Amino acid sequence: MSILYVSPHPDAFPSLRALIAARYGEAGEGPGWGGAHPRICLQPPPSSRTPFPPPRLPALEQRPGGLWVWGATAVAQLLWPAGLGGPGGSRAAVLVQQWVSYADTELIPAACGATLPALGLRISAQDPQAALGALGRALSPLEEWLRLHTFLAGEAPTLADVAAVTALLLPFRYVLDPSARRIWGNVTRWFITCVQQPEFRAVLGEVVLYSGARPPSQQPGPEVPAHSKTAAQLKKEAKKREKLEKFQQKQKMQQQQPPPGEKKPKPEKREKRDPGVITYDLPTPPGEKKDVSGTMPDSYSPQYVEAAWYPWWEQQGFFRPEYGRSSVSAPNPQGIFMMCIPPPNVTGSLHLGHALTNAIQDSLTRWHRMRGETTLWNPGCDHAGIATQVVVEKKLWREQGLSRHQLGREAFLQEVWKWKEEKGDRIYHQLKKLGSSLDWNRACFTMDPKLSAAVTEAFVRLHEEGVIYRSTRLVNWSCTLNSAISDIEVDKKELTGRTLLSVPGYKDKVEFGVLVSFAYKVQDSDSDEEVVVATTRIETMLGDVAVAVHPKDPRYQHLKGKSVIHPFVSRSLPIVFDDFVDMEFGTGERGLSGEKKPRGPPLPYTCPQRKESST
Known part of the structure; x- marks a missing residue:
């Protein structure tokens, strides 16, 4: 067993050098002479064991063999030869x-x-x-x-x-x-x-x-005189020093107090200094690694810390699935993780909600990448359809006083694409400022030719498989846009009474939420019995083809199989019973429109279809 003699003092740096080298030697191939790891001894070697005067610490003794090495440099090299x-x-x-x-x-x-x-x-x-x-x-x-x-x-x-x-x-x-x-x-x-x-x-x-x-143990103490003092003398001197210190403190406090009758001056208010925005100004070519050799700012500055890193990450290809691999299709036993970003709309800039969801997605992506998986987080943005059209139209009217019809189709499309380039680039810039680990070589736009072709292919396949079909249905129609509007694009608002609302393309506000009641006379009735119908869309009554009541409504049970007369067009309207009618709302009856392009809600429109198919 070899022995390493070191000093027990915590600041004995030569011995600390040997001990650290021994630690590295234990983690590597072992001592340089091929023996076992040495035993540590915290004292000098006995003079009887050394063939010469006691060596300086650290010292290393090989046993058996009698090899002696001393001095930090030689001992460290022998304990950890790989560190050389x-x-x-x-x-x-x-x-x-x-x-x-x-x-x-x-x-x-x-x-x-x-x-x-x-x-x-x-x-x-x-x-x-x-x-x-x-x-x-x-x-x-x-x-x-x-x-x-x-x-x-x-x-x-x-x-x-x-x-x-x-x-x-x-x-x-x-x-x-x-x-x-x-x-x-x-x-x-x-x-x-x-x-x-x-x-x-x-x-x-x-x-x-x-x-x-x-620390107190390192404070230089008073000089010790040549002759030693007794304990009583030292105690007396300590009391004198203590009294003198108290007296000096009392005098100092009295000098600081103002004379009687004079107010104590208020301390001057420290002017708060604005630290300002600290930026990173060292010239760093895009894609080059940031120079971190300078001193850090005294206070945290996001602009300083974040500068220059993202272009270098992109240049190194850290976010690409090919990074560290021959190709993206090369087999990876760790697995594959690929995710598409929910594409932000080009109608505006990112907000705090985007920052939250992107942080979660980025954490997932980086975690899978650290696990060694082939990882791709695909960026992109969405054209947003009608929403983008509305935003660009407002911008044209505000800046040029033109509508899209006055501008023309081709010129309007150019304005839309110009808006997309401007807002899309800003969105991508914001995502990069968030540090999102996206592969920008694969960025997509939902109107790109390859994505449009993929959408067409998907709809064709779904139609061939019978998952989707084409039919005549009620749609949301915008008189201003002259276009059908998706249900997702429509904001539904519940009205509790008379309400004035703005209508696109109309200067004054329009009244909504007013329930109008009118009467239909029962046909072939001996009396003047009438059926009162309530609606908020009085103009649709001209297209009514039937009157609907709830089958469980006791007020109208005697009217089964009867009809009413339309007051304006002398049309006979059958009374039908259907569950869609709300007995608690209005009069409990609804008019049913039979126009080819009905303007009412979808439930009254589907009711005649059901009654017709059952007949």
Whole structure:
């Protein structure tokens, strides 16, 4: 069993270097001499066991064999030989040796010179400020190198990082305050990255960076005189110091109080400073990786943080299903996840609801992508049909005072496409600002030729399979648009009484919700009996072909099989019984229209059809 002798002091950075290297050696191929992992001993080796004066810690003893190695550099290399070069070959090995030598010859003397005076220790006559200047000169090459590198040699920690981090452990713990760390931003970022690695944390624990105030154990104490004092003398002096401090505090408070009769001046109000908008102004060509070497703003700025990343993500192809694969059709044992974005309408811009749903979809897409699946989130936008036509018509009337009929079909279509390009581009820009991981090489528009052909093919197949059919039905007709309107495009409003509503194409508001009652005389009746019908559409009574009542309405049971006379056209209207009639509404009767193009609601129109088919 080999033994690694190290110092138990938590700031003994040479021993910490050996312990971290041992951790990496345990995770790798093992010690360089081919033996088992060493046992850790927190004390110097016995002089009886060494063939020479006790070595400096850390020291490594190979047993059996009697091989002795001491000094942080040699011990670390023997414990972790892979850390000398890594996968980079000879070039990486040269870089590791360069930075290990720099840590031993430059960083350690400068770090000790700047830190030990702050801890109350003086190892040289050098001025503390001069020592800090020397530390800054030693950090300059490191700061410049780490501007474009994550670690000192390669893409993973090596012995170079272990040597340099342990050399700078004392300054980061006791000297480099937050303002100094902002100056050495790249070094600080690299140092924090390294100490967060599992092998570093196993030895160093949680590394607390210097906040600017020394803990009590590090405050330089008063100079001790040459001759020692008794306990009684020390106690007396402590009481004197305590009384003097109280007296000085009392005097200071009295000086701050205003004279009698004079009001205490109000403290000046601090003027709130607007931090403004902090932007990222470094020149970065589109598609190039963002330069993060500069210092971060003091306050969070979304414009600064988000700038330049999305074009680089697109350039790298991170959002394409082909990323990391030879082709999109290549078999993937992890599976496939593909999703189409619910296409936003080009009638306007995105709102908060789009941001919410897109965040959920983006989370799902990124989760499947991280699982290694072939992932596609397909973007696009919808033409929105009638809604877009209405918006463009309003825009034309507002800007040019023209209707679509005055402009002409072809010119109007050009205006619609111009609107689509403007709003569609804005929608796509908003989606990119949200960071949505969409594959923009596959962006679609619902009026693209390939999608129009797909819709036609889908309807033809559904018709051939009998799923859909063509028939004559009641439709919503717009007198202004001169077009049928889908039920989805119609806003239904329940009226509780007389209401004035705006009608497209008409200047004044029109009265709705007024129930008008009129009477039909019962045919072949000995008396003057009449049937009162109530409706909100009095103009449709000219097209009535029957009068409907509910089959369970007791008021009209005696009228089964009878008819009524139309007062204007002398037409005989049969009285029919149907469940669609609401007994509680109005008079409990409804007129039924028989026009080829009826203007009433769909239920009264379908009732005569049912009665006719049953007859």
